[in-house]
Amino acid sequence: MSAAPDTGPSSRLPGGPMIGRVLERLGLGGRGLVIAIPTLWLLLFFLIPFLVVAKISLSEAAIARPPYLPVWEWVDGVLSVNLNFGNYLFLLEDPLYLSAYIESIKIAGISTFIALLIGYPMAYLIARSPENQRNLLLMLVVLPFWTSFLLRVYAWIGFLKANGIINNFLMWTGIIDEPLIMLQTDFAVYIGIVYSYLPFMILPLYANLVKLDQSYLEASADLGARPATTFLTVTLPLSASGIIAGCMLVFIPAVGEFVIPALLGGPDTLMIGRVLWDEFFSNRDWPIASAVAIVMLFVLVIPIMLLRKAQSADEGAS
Amino acid sequence: MKNLAITCSALALTAGAALAEGELNVYHWSDYVAEDTIANFEAATGIKVNYDVYDSNEVLEAKMLTGSSGYDVVVPSVEFLARQAQAGVYAEIDKAALSNYGNLDPKILEIIAVNDPDNTYGVPYMMYTVGLGYNIDEVSSRIDADKIGSWDMVFDPETAAKLADCGIAVLDSPSEIMAPALHYLGLDPNSEDSGDLKQATELLLSVRPHIRYFHSSQYINDLANGDICVTVGYSGDVLQARDRASEAGQGINLTYAIPAEGGQVGFDMMAIPDDAPNPENALKFINFILEPKIVADITNYVYYANPNTAATEFVIDDVKNDPGIYPPDAIRAKLFSVKPHSSRYDRSLTRAWTTIKTGK
The missing domain is CATH 3.40.190.10 (Periplasmic binding protein-like II)
Known part of the structure; x- marks a missing residue:
């Protein structure tokens, strides 16, 4: 795009000048179009669904199709609006919801931290490898995505279960006599999340670390800093935006994760995705389920804003 | 080349036949029909079946309450059917169109009528x-x-x-x-x-x-x-x-x-959503399931008892005599x-x- 930013689509399309002029008169020049597409995307796939969910969250459950009362009605030229904020107040009444949010954030936070501990050295190693090997190594990081996410989680069931590969191996070597109970525990949930989301940690870290100017490290060494000091005072601060981006990409989806705790977690693994499922399916209370989802969105908005701030700071710096 | 042309016209003919008989969209529990049930129905009627499965009543219920599911036959348990019928999501069953309805055990229909008055919205499929x-x-x-x-x-x-x-x-x-x-x-x-x-x-x-x-x-x-x-x-x-x-x-x-x-x-019930695109084919499917031989084959395969009195003679002895499938009267009396x-x-x-x- 940077080659010819101002020409817009008119110069690209065959027979385009006419169309281009019409579009420009409508205020849709090249830049306008470039911005319009993602805006339209967000409008269609984020804002409108969000407003629908927000609307349902202000309704009241009923035995009907759909199973809630209308929020507004137009009868004989009179618009009557019924907003029920009780659903949000209800979330405060029962400590279940608060503890589910806290538990989700805790599990997502610990998983993110573990993913960072594993992902950072891997990203660093890839960024420091000879250039001709980097693509291969990155391929290996992304390769698991070619298999369905669900299958990869199921594969862990095969590893972790009482009769599974790990237990059978440990019992064969004689290290243990009784199978270890690993499946249906929080431990299995951490493994599942860290394993599934690790590439999201490695890729932004790699993108950041590969740009790191070697001369900074040389300067640090010349000035007498040990490798550890150089890492802590030069490399780490310079890769901060990569760390934040990686952490957010792992943390945000992990908070709302439903599949991994459902398949690998125990019955006492209480995450918000599970509470949402219960409200929606067991209680058939779509309004409360929507309220839970809206509150979760706001719990996530703060990290997202941090991410955006880090990204814009990064762009400003480079 | 000639062969190809013949094959093509034959294909066109079968496609035409399939179109004439139409389609049927079934949403059913997983592992709940015999291996050949659907194929037999397609062969007998020429109707093309699209078959999807679920493993919980709640998932089915969410689809029904959302509406426009596109399904013609669904199989909720009776207590779920009762509530969904209250929300108005099911069409009444046209019993006159079901020539095999008389095969059903009247005692079981009576028990079900407590939840589905007059057996208006559901036809029993299996008992569990x-x-x-x-x-x-x-x-x-x-x-x-x-x-x-x-x-x-x-x-x-x-x-x-x-x-x-x-x-x-x-x-x-x-x-x-x-x-x-x-x-x-x-x-x-x-x-x-x-x-x-x-x-x-x-x-x-x-x-x-x-x-x-x-x-x-x-x-x-x-x-x-x-x-x-x-x-x-x-x-x-x-x-x-x-x-x-x-x-x-x-x-x-x-x-x-x-x-x-x-x-x-409990009883799982065949029901027809009120917005089903092919309600007539749905009735044909339900009537097909009510055929004694067909439902007996399903019972022999999935080990659930059917409510079809005429089917019992086709159920194999191992299944018929298993107290876990067909409970004897002494146990039956204690069921709720x-x-x-x-x-x-x-x-x-x-x-x-x-x-x-x-x-x-």
């Missing part, structure tokens, strides 16, 4: 019970013979503790576990009294430390592989696990028992059925269930 599935060897080496096949296996803390190490799994379905818990305590399984719910919750909390997990279908594989040794599950599912285990030949002997104290009996709950009670029940599972 919720009981105990267990690994005979593992269990008998751990507990006394008189406790085997009793609700004590999961509701008595002392007995459950002895079975905890080989693994107890329980359906993740509040109503289907709370009902037998109430029954075990000598209370009405359909009680909506908050004191009764509290007692049942305490009973389940007392055995909670011994329960490995709550899940509605995973136990089939786990029982067959020896990963767990006791489950509260659906009759046919446990019996399918028993078959898989004996096929695998790993020496795992499973059995299903309706507990001596009695258990829940579950009614739909009020929304308020459902909320308390789900909340209690979360407490039982998570301790919160």
